[in-house]
Amino acid sequence: MGRSTDATPGVRLVVVHPDKQVLAQAAAARLLTRVLDVQSVRSPVHVVLTGGSVGIATLAAVAGSPLVPAVDWSSVHLWWGDERFLPDGDPDRNETQARTALLDGLVAEHGLPEANVHPMPGPTSVATPEEGAAAYAALLRAHAGGQDDEPEGLAVPAFDVLLLGMGPDGHVASLFPGHDGLAAQGATTGVHGSPKPPPERVSLTFDAIRSAREVWIVAAGAEKAEQVAAALADGPVTEVPAAGAVGQARTLWLLDAEAAGGPSPR
Ligand SMILES: O=C(O)[C@H](O)[C@@H](O)[C@H](O)[C@H](O)COP(=O)(O)O
DSSP states (O other): OOEEEEEETTTEEEEEESSHHHHHHHHHHHHHHHHHHHHTTOSOEEEEEOOSHHHHHHHHHHHTOTTGGGSOGGGEEEEESEEESOOTTOTTSHHHHHIIIIIHHHHHHSOOOGGGBOOOOOTTTOSSHHHHHHHHHHHHHHHOSSOTTOOTTOOOOOOSEEEEEOOTTOOBTTBOTTOGGGGOOSSEEEEOSOSSSSSOEEEEOHHHHHTSSEEEEEEOSGGGHHHHHHHHTTOOTTTOGGGGOOOSSEEEEEEETTTTTSOOOO
């Protein structure tokens, strides 16, 4: 059980777990519960996945949960917050890692339609990150239109949960400090010159991220502590992009003790 701090009541919640493994297990339990809760009132459910070690560990923990069969996966749509511009099947694609950790099993055994899995395009199907971004924006547009609280002027589905990892530099999705992508318009952007390899990527924009009902940032490790603190102090988004990742109804920071900058609460 983690320590909770209601930093901004009803808007931002910070939860600290003892270590990365417990964080991933708890994030998985929350995610399954959130999907079940949403499914009890509406359908479909839209979830945005993230790469990164905590994000993928969370998906692996979902795969190991006894609650997996409780979800009606036929009405869950899975999207990505960003993708490395690499060929289909590349082990460094966020999609490939998510499929291995969870999605292949959901499709094979739990009724998740392959058509509900929406990876960001890479060089297998498009020539440039910009083309990939445009194609993904079109796909998002095609799935928008069903919910009352969808963002005006931004043609994306109302994301029920949008998961993000955070880099030690404070980046979220592929929105890096000081980069042009921070100011990109529309739902998606092509990214060049990423400081973290590979240099080319496709990412959701801040507008798309901020349109989500709930944004959950998962982060572990002492190397994240400084930027976690800066983001929670509402530092400038140009320097701490994570500070700009805010959900419409709730922003949830799911941290391990090291990322929270303190000793384990256990
Ligand atoms: O596209 C990427 O390179 C990753 O998705 C990246 O954005 C990751 O989510 C964060 O750097 C957090 O990663 P860790 O959880 O491994 O620290």
